[in-house]
Amino acid sequence: MSGGMKQLDLRRFPGFFAITLACVAVLYAPLMVVAVYSVNESTSITRWGGFSLAWYADVFTGPESPKFQRAAMNSIIIAVLAGTGATIIATSAAVAMHRAGRFRAKTATFALINLPLMVPEVVTAVASLIFFTAIGFSGGIGTILLAHLTFCIPFAYLPIAARMQSISDSYEQAAMDLYATPREAFRLILLPLMRPGIFSGFLLAFIISLDDFLITNFVKGAGVETLPTAIFGAVKQGIKPNIMAISTLMLGVSVAFVTLSWLIGRSGQKTQ
C-alpha cells in the first residue's frame, strides 16, 4: 500500500527534479541578471567589468536622481494612502460579511469583491481610464490614488477575510455577556483579534500599489510619474545600469513586504 502511494508521489517521477529546476531558472534568471548587472562597474549592460556600487550611488545622486526621487515619493504616498484606504474598506467588508450570517447573495458578494483579481489588468486599466475621463478626472496623483484604492481592495480583503474566518463569534458573545456594548466588543475583542490579518492585508495592498505599472500608466495623465512609470520612461531612452539598481531595490522592498505580510499572517494563526 505504502509502496503504491510512493509511486504516485509526483516528486518521484523521473525528470521531475530537472523540470522543477528549469522552471525556477526561467522564473528567476532574468531577475538574477538584473541583480548581478546592477553591481557592474561597466556602463555596458551586457559586459561584466568588475564589482561596483556606483550605479546605486548614481540612483541617489546622479543626474537623473531628482526625477526618480520625485517618482518614488509619489509612489510611496499613493501606496500608503491607497493601502490604508483599501484596508479600512476591506476590514469593514470582512466584518459585515462575517456578521451578516447567511444571507442569500453571500457567495455572489464574495465573488464580486474578489472578481477584480481575475479580470485582466489591461481591461481594468482601460475601464478606469474611460471612467475617469467620463467623470472629468484628468490624471494626476488624485486620479492615480483613486484607481489604486479600487484595485487594492481585493488584495487587502483576502488575508483579512481569511483571518476573520478563524475567529469564532463566541468571543464577541462572551464580551457582550460581560457587559460590553457591541461597540466595545468590536474595539476590545474583535479588532485586536483581527489585527494580524489587517496588517497582512495592508502590506499586501501597499506593495501591490507600489509595484503597479499598467493601470497607473493608463490613468496618470502627463507630467506625473510613479516609480514604475518613471523606470519605463527611462528604459524607452535606452537601458542604463542605474535602471538595474532601481529595479533591484524595488525587488528587495517587494520581497521584504510580502515576506513580512506572510510572517504576520502566520504568527497570528499561532496565537489562536
Next chain:
Amino acid sequence: MIGTVISIDRVEKRFGTFTALHGVSVDIADNEFFTLLGPSGCGKTTLLRCIAGFEPVSGGQIRLNGEDIAPLPPYRRPVNTVFQHYALFPHMTVLENAMFGLQRLGWGVVDAEGRARQALELVHLSAFLKRRPGQLSGGQQQRVALARALAPEPRVLLLDEPLSALDLKLRQAVRMELKQIQRETGIAFVFVTHDQEEALTMSDRIAVMSDGRVQQVGTPREIYESPANRFVADFIGETNLIEVPVLNISNGLAEVSLPGGRAIQCPTRLVDATQGVLSVRPERIDLCAPSEADLIATAGAQVYLGTDIQLKAHLAGGEQMTVRLQNAAATVLPQSGARLGLRLEAGAARLLAA
C-alpha cells in the same frame, strides 16, 4: 416560589418552522444549583441563550426578580455565562480576562483588579495571573472562564457543559469544587449537562428535558426514585421497563399483575389506567428461590463491572431484565441458562403511564 431569582414562564422558541422549546416553565431559586439535563438536541443550550439574551424568545416570558428581561440586550442582563469552549480572550492575560466584566461595568482599574484577584483565588489560579489563555491547560482555562464570569457577581451564572472538555478524572474533581464555589458565593447556578451522573451528584434540583419540553423538575432523589414518566425513568440511570395490566389504583397506590401472574402493589402518579409500565431499578432486584419469587426468569449473560456484577435475565414472555448484584464475597452467581427467582425489594417498582 419564595426567593425565586429567575422565572421561566411558558417560553417558546422557534427557528423558522422548527420549534426548539415548547412552553418551558421553570422557577429557579436564589442560591440554587439548578441543572438542565437532557439528551443532545433537546434545547438546553437554546434555553440558556434565551436567558443570556443571545436569542429572543418567540413566546412566553423570562423574569429576573419578577421583571421581564425581554427588552434587555445581553450586556444589560446581570447574568454571566461560562461557555462550553470557554471563549477566553486569547490576547489578554488571565487577570485581564477576569477584570473585563468589571471594567465594562465602570469599575476603576484598582477595584476591578482587586475583585478579579479574589475571583481567581477562589478558583486557585493566583499563580497564573500574567499568563495568556493559550499557555494554560484545559482545566485551568475552565477555571479562568469560571472566575471571569463570577467576578461581576451576577444574579445568575449560566454554565453550558463546562466540564465536557475535561478528562474523566479532572471532571470528577471539578464537580465537587464547582458545587462548593456555588455554596460559597450563593449565586444561583444554571448548569447544563447531558451527563446524568454529573446532574445527580451536583444539583439541588434538576429539570429533565426532552424534545424542547420539561419532563420533570425535582431533587436528584425525586427524579431518580420517583420518575414522572417513562422517558425520565429510562434516561436517568438504568431501569427495567415491564408492560403490565393494572388491576386497580387508589390513593397513589396501584395493584398490578406481574408477568407470571403474581400481583404486587406499587406507588404511582396515575389515577386511572388499565395498562401501564412498571419501572424497576436493577439494583433493587434480588435473587431468591423460585418458590418465593415475584418473577421467574432464565439467567443470561453476565457483565463484570468491578464493584457490581450485571446479570441479564429473560422472562418467559421474552422480556429482558437487568439485575445488578453487589460484588460481595457471599454473592453466588447463577450459571447461564439456570432458572432464577427474582424478588423486587419493597418500593422498588413504580407504575408509569404506558
